[in-house]
Amino acid sequence: MNTPIRCLIAEDDVDDQEIFSIAIKELDDSYDCTYTLNGIDALDRLTNGMLLPDYIFLDLNMPRMNGIQCLEEIKKIPHLSHIPVVIYSTSSGQSFIDEALLHGAVTFITKPSRISDLVTILKDFFANQISGKFSN
Amino acid sequence: MILIVDDRPENIFSLKTLLELHGFRIDTAESGEEALKKVLHHSYSLIILDVQMPGMDGFEVADAILGFGKAKDTPIIFLSAANTEKHFITQGYTSGGMDYVTKPVDPDILLFKVKTFYKLSEQRRELIKTQNSLRSEIENRKKTQHELDGRIEELHSVLESLPQIAFTIAPDGQVEYVNERWYNYSEKISVFPQTHPDDVSTYKEWEKHFGEGTEYIKEVRIKELHTGTYRYCLLRIIPVRQHDVIMKWVGTYTDIHQHKLINETLEQKVKERTKELITKNEELEMRNHELQQFAWVASHDLKEPLRKIQTFSYLLRDKHCKDAPEAKSYLDRTIKSSERMTDLINALLDYSRLSVSSLFQKTDLNGVLNEILADLEVTISEKHAIINATKMPVIDGVHSQLRQVFQNLISNSLKFSKQGAFPQITITSELVKEKSFESPLSNEGKYCRIQVCDNGIGFDEKYLDRVFTIFQRLNDRRTYEGTGIGLAIAKKIIEKHNGIITAKSKEGEGASFILVLPLHQTVLEQHYEI
Numbered sequence: 001m002n003t004p005i006r007c008l009i010a011e012d013d014v015d016d017q018e019i020f021s022i023a024i025k026e027l028d029d030s031y032d033c034t035y036t037l038n039g040i041d042a043l044d045r046l047t048n049g050m051l052l053p054d055y056i057f058l059d060l061n062m063p064r065m066n067g068i069q070c071l072e073e074i075k076k077i078p079h080l081s082h083i084p085v086v087i088y089s090t091s092s093g094q095s096f097i098d099e100a101l102l103h104g105a106v107t108f109i110t111k112p113s114r115i116s117d118l119v120t121i122l123k124d125f126f127a128n129q130i131s132g133k134f135s136n
Numbered sequence: 137m138i139l140i141v142d143d144r145p146e147n148i149f150s151l152k153t154l155l156e157l158h159g160f161r162i163d164t165a166e167s168g169e170e171a172l173k174k175v176l177h178h179s180y181s182l183i184i185l186d187v188q189m190p191g192m193d194g195f196e197v198a199d200a201i202l203g204f205g206k207a208k209d210t211p212i213i214f215l216s217a218a219n220t221e222k223h224f225i226t227q228g229y230t231s232g233g234m235d236y237v238t239k240p241v242d243p244d245i246l247l248f249k250v251k252t253f254y255k256l257s258e259q260r261r262e263l264i265k266t267q268n269s270l271r272s273e274i275e276n277r278k279k280t281q282h283e284l285d286g287r288i289e290e291l292h293s294v295l296e297s298l299p300q301i302a303f304t305i306a307p308d309g310q311v312e313y314v315n316e317r318w319y320n321y322s323e324k325i326s327v328f329p330q331t332h333p334d335d336v337s338t339y340k341e342w343e344k345h346f347g348e349g350t351e352y353i354k355e356v357r358i359k360e361l362h363t364g365t366y367r368y369c370l371l372r373i374i375p376v377r378q379h380d381v382i383m384k385w386v387g388t389y390t391d392i393h394q395h396k397l398i399n400e401t402l403e404q405k406v407k408e409r410t411k412e413l414i415t416k417n418e419e420l421e422m423r424n425h426e427l428q429q430f431a432w433v434a435s436h437d438l439k440e441p442l443r444k445i446q447t448f449s450y451l452l453r454d455k456h457c458k459d460a461p462e463a464k465s466y467l468d469r470t471i472k473s474s475e476r477m478t479d480l481i482n483a484l485l486d487y488s489r490l491s492v493s494s495l496f497q498k499t500d501l502n503g504v505l506n507e508i509l510a511d512l513e514v515t516i517s518e519k520h521a522i523i524n525a526t527k528m529p530v531i532d533g534v535h536s537q538l539r540q541v542f543q544n545l546i547s548n549s550l551k552f553s554k555q556g557a558f559p560q561i562t563i564t565s566e567l568v569k570e571k572s573f574e575s576p577l578s579n580e581g582k583y584c585r586i587q588v589c590d591n592g593i594g595f596d597e598k599y600l601d602r603v604f605t606i607f608q609r610l611n612d613r614r615t616y617e618g619t620g621i622g623l624a625i626a627k628k629i630i631e632k633h634n635g636i637i638t639a640k641s642k643e644g645e646g647a648s649f650i651l652v653l654p655l656h657q658t659v660l661e662q663h664y665e666i
Binding site: 093 | 443446447451474478
């Protein structure tokens with residue numbers, strides 16, 4: 001059995017955490033997901049050596065440290081900087097998308113209103129990442 | 137000419153011959169009466185008069201001549217018998233140019249006397265002539281002086297009638313005349329009104345102009361004696377020339393105090409107003425910025441819970457309502473309402489984003505239209521719509537904004553199509569001369585006029601204003617979907633492109649939206665909304 005894919009999700013809204021988990025379970029039950037309520041928690045987990053995920057999902061709007069700030073911090077840490085980071089948000093503003101990509105996010109996901117849509121988006125995303133890795 | 141009067145022709149002859157020999161011109165008369173007649177008409181230098189004559193004797197003739205103004209100064213030589221008449225002569229005629237020669241006449245003596253008298257007479261004539269010319273010269277001068285006096289008097293009365301302080305300065309620099317108003321500011325004619333300490337340079341400057349012979353104009357403050365306050369005056373001193381020589385200087389102080397004060401107040405007011413406006417402007421910009429922030433945050437924050445309502449409603453409907461059609465129907469309505477609300481919020485977001493300025497770039501409207509037609513492909517084929525477009529120009533614009541304009545207009549046309557008819561949309565573009573809906577066509581025109589015409593339900597033109605106003609809907613929501621923001625956004629974008637937009641329609645007969653846009657923008661960045 002393959003090592004399950006590990007994801008860290010920083011999301012201050014528990015409903016959104018639940019929606020994300022429903023979607024990812026629907027996509028593939030084997031994904032190992034860790035949830036934190038904000039960027040600082042996420043950074044703590046990442047830096048104390050307990051967690052080394054394959055993907056990081058950061059909500060844009062979070063208290064204390066928002067997604068972009070958290071992304072910047074992650075990219076400063078050498079052993080984390082290679083991990084693909086996704087910024088996801090309710091908003092679809094081009095300025096946020098540009099900012100996220102500028103700071104090194106692999107993509108920007110706008111939260112859809114249907115879980116089935118989120119499933120499709122995540123499926124496409126992971127497929128892209130894997131094929132990208134192979135092609136490298 | 138000499139007149140010889142004698143009743144004896146032989147005497148006349150001998151005298152005439154003698155005198156003519158010495159170059160005198162001679163006239164003759166043989167009686168006193170004839171002599172008087174001649175004197176009346178001629179002017180003689182000398183008269184030689186025989187005393188003994190029949191009729192009027194010599195004395196009577198002389199009397200008559202003396203009484204006659206024209207000849208009264210003519211010298212007379214009497215020819216008389218020596219002892220008998222000498223007495224009369226010395227008594228009667230001591231004054232004037234009188235003499236006598238006794239008969240028989242000694243030609244040498246007579247000639248001597250004639251010469252002397254003639255000379256005297258000529259000198260006298262000269263003298264009189266000189267006197268006359270002197271007299272007329274004096275008259276002339278008197279007349280000139282009189283005229284001059286008249287003119288000066290006229291000048292003074294003019295200066296007196298002026299509402300200004302007026303004065304004249306002689307060529308030597310002394311004040312020679314001042315009008316009554318002068319004394320409101322100075323007690324003496326020789327002292328100029330006192331100027332404000334800040335205007336002390338006035339006198340020096342005037343001296344310079346006086347030396348150069350040029351006009352002097354200066355704004356000065358002078359002290360009014362009875363109030364003790366300084367008033368703003370315009371001092372003007374101009375040279376008056378005659379034949380290029382300065383005859384005098386005429387000066388005035390014009391009171392401009394009131395104007396000056398009004399001006400100062402005005403300037404002050406303008407300053408205050410400008411400051412106020414700047415503050416207001418800054419305030420407005422801040423408010424506007426806050427408003428944008430508010431719109432952005434509000435719509436963003438509104439979207440989150442709304443999305444959740446939708447997400448969980450979908451979840452509930454898809455996973456738990458298989459056997460509960462009633463619950464499913466309620467959820468469908470919930471989802472539909474929340475979707476509508478999402479549309480509204482998105483439109484609001486778009487509208488608020490327009491307030492941010494962006495850069496104009498070369499934008500090919502053909503490309504813009506093709507993108508939109510591709511986006512709307514599904515709707516177009518569903519509705520069996522026919523869309524025709526002529527060639528569009530390339531203009532300076534913001535691609536995404538222009539795309540939104542045409543997207544809104546075309547979606548509108550598709551949305552408000554007539555029941556049972558296939559929508560037909562025609563998009564035309566033409567170059568026009570000026571920024572007006574009725575502008576004539578021009579190949580070199582700097583504007584393009586674009587029309588989007590449809591065969592839809594149209595609207596009554598009396599609602600034209602409302603069509604472009606945010607959240608104004610003309611149709612009920614049940615029949616026609618829409619947020620009521622689309623045309624407001626289109627209008628705002630066109631205005632930010634320095635263009636104009638209007639619509640023409642009749643209810644039930646389709647609508648035409650007309651835009652006029654400049655091909656080139658002079659400023660490459662859109663203005664910040666205020």
